[in-house]
Amino acid sequence: MTDQTDTIARLDAFLDRTADERLGDYVEFLRIPSIGTLSEHDADTEAAARFLAERLERWGLEHVEVSPTGGHPIVYADWLHAEGAPTVLVYGHYDVQPVDPLDLWVRPPFDPRIEDGRIFARGAADDKGQVHLHAWAARAWLEMEGRLPINVRYVFEGEEESGSTHFDGWLRDNRHRLSADLAVISDTGFFEGNHPAITVGLRGLTYLQVDVTGPDVDLHSGTWGGNVQNPANALARIIAALRNDDGTVAVPSFYDEVRPITPEVHAQFQRLPLDEAEFAAGIGVPELFGEAGFLPLERRGARPTLDVNGLWGGFQGEGSKTIIPAHAHAKISCRLVADMDPERTFERVRDAILAVPVPGVRVDVRPLNHGMWSLVDIGHPAVAAAATCLREVFGEEPYYLYEGGSIPAGASFGTILGLPVALVGFTNPDDQAHAPNESMVLANYEGGARTVVRYWQALADLPR
Numbered sequence: 001m002t003d004q005t006d007t008i009a010r011l012d013a014f015l016d017r018t019a020d021e022r023l024g025d026y027v028e029f030l031r032i033p034s035i036g037t038l039s040e041h042d043a044d045t046e047a048a049a050r051f052l053a054e055r056l057e058r059w060g061l062e063h064v065e066v067s068p069t070g071g072h073p074i075v076y077a078d079w080l081h082a083e084g085a086p087t088v089l090v091y092g093h094y095d096v097q098p099v100d101p102l103d104l105w106v107r108p109p110f111d112p113r114i115e116d117g118r119i120f121a122r123g124a125a126d127d128k129g130q131v132h133l134h135a136w137a138a139r140a141w142l143e144m145e146g147r148l149p150i151n152v153r154y155v156f157e158g159e160e161e162s163g164s165t166h167f168d169g170w171l172r173d174n175r176h177r178l179s180a181d182l183a184v185i186s187d188t189g190f191f192e193g194n195h196p197a198i199t200v201g202l203r204g205l206t207y208l209q210v211d212v213t214g215p216d217v218d219l220h221s222g223t224w225g226g227n228v229q230n231p232a233n234a235l236a237r238i239i240a241a242l243r244n245d246d247g248t249v250a251v252p253s254f255y256d257e258v259r260p261i262t263p264e265v266h267a268q269f270q271r272l273p274l275d276e277a278e279f280a281a282g283i284g285v286p287e288l289f290g291e292a293g294f295l296p297l298e299r300r301g302a303r304p305t306l307d308v309n310g311l312w313g314g315f316q317g318e319g320s321k322t323i324i325p326a327h328a329h330a331k332i333s334c335r336l337v338a339d340m341d342p343e344r345t346f347e348r349v350r351d352a353i354l355a356v357p358v359p360g361v362r363v364d365v366r367p368l369n370h371g372m373w374s375l376v377d378i379g380h381p382a383v384a385a386a387a388t389c390l391r392e393v394f395g396e397e398p399y400y401l402y403e404g405g406s407i408p409a410g411a412s413f414g415t416i417l418g419l420p421v422a423l424v425g426f427t428n429p430d431d432q433a434h435a436p437n438e439s440m441v442l443a444n445y446e447g448g449a450r451t452v453v454r455y456w457q458a459l460a461d462l463p464r
């Protein structure tokens with residue numbers, strides 16, 4: 001055996017013999033009802049931050065701090081003595097979702113229950129379990145070896161479930177002490193069937209509202225119909241102009257910066273088992289619909305979209321009322337992929353809307369919010385290293401996932417700190433995060449700790 005396999009064996013042995021203590025500590029962490037969105041739980045959320053900070057400090061991490069943000073604090077800790085080795089910024093969150101409807105929980109959400117190899121509690125998977133296993137992976141290294149093979153900075157947030165309100169501000173204020181080579185986010189999980197996976201992509205967003213204004217008040221359609229532009233008809237005309245029948249977006253230049261799906265990436269998408277008919281039936285639609293020439297999961301993860309999210313105007317009551325409405329409105333959003341710019345996409349969609357010929361009404365388009373996409377190349381050495389460790393611990397080749405949604409922090413690490421982001425998470429896909437009876441498979445949790453222990457070594461071994 002080489003020195004390194006010796007080291008990993010010692011760390012595994014440490015994790016084996018501390019499994020009961022770790023589980024007890026995990027249970028204790030889960031007992032704290034850190035529901036960040038509810039102000040009556042402010043003290044609990046703070047208590048979860050302190051719980052975490054206390055462990056990190058006790059286990060040998062440095063500069064441990066419960067750092068104020070204006071909202072719930074960020075728990076920061078680091079260990080920076082691996083000279084010449086890479087620095088990894090690890091992200092997770094200690095706040096949890098609210099628990100209602102309470103009556104659907106088998107046991108109260110903060111009274112953890114262990115059954116069938118799972119631990120059931122709010123936050124077990126999202127995201128306290130993942131934060132906790134990271135802390136224990138660091139403990140294993142520091143207690144057994146007196147060192148970590150890389151430099152780490154932990155950034156554990158308390159506002160993930162309430163929109164990460166103060167996160168970007170904190171990142172900007174602390175940028176000077178957050179230098180790193182890579183961000184590792186552990187707030188995602190495995191693929192359907194509990195197969196290990198690395199999430200490499202998240203989509204961004206641009207969200208806008210369209211207001212079409214006509215006459216001062218609703219008009220009698222008998223008296224005025226034929227002489228005024230109808231704002232609802234005009235809005236329908238506008239929306240129809242934004243998309244082609246084949247599902248592509250008809251906004252000029254919309255796709256100009258979209259990064260093409262390479263054959264290598266396409267091959268990864270093809271590996272993902274997906275039964276299209278089942279996928280459609282699961283949501284009650286007769287068939288899937290989207291851009292031709294792409295797999296459904298490609299359309300979800302690696303292609304942009306334009307969707308109407310809400311549409312209103314005119315008479316909505318029972319029966320009929322013959323009016324020409326005074327105004328009509330739509331909320332529209334686009335999911336964005338690399339290398340689209342949210343701002344520029346907004347401008348293009350706005351210009352396309354304003355170019356639709358609808359005389360006789362006023363059309364206003366305003367941005368509501370933007371979010372950046374995040375994407376790390378599946379060939380990135382840090383991704384390959386994570387894959388190797390997952391394979392070693394879980395015994396199968398991981399999948400690479402491109403998620404359709406976003407994690408605000410993922411984009412912030414890219415845009416504010418300029419870091420590549422690898423989303424290495426360990427939760428079982430049936431974890432019921434955000435729902436009653438949330439659970440984490442204990443083998444995923446334990447395997448997660450062992451994967452992280454290996455991952456730090458694998459990153460240290462990368463050629464610099």
Ligand SMILES: [Zn+2]
Binds near residue numbers: 093126127160187
């Ligand atoms: Zn989460």
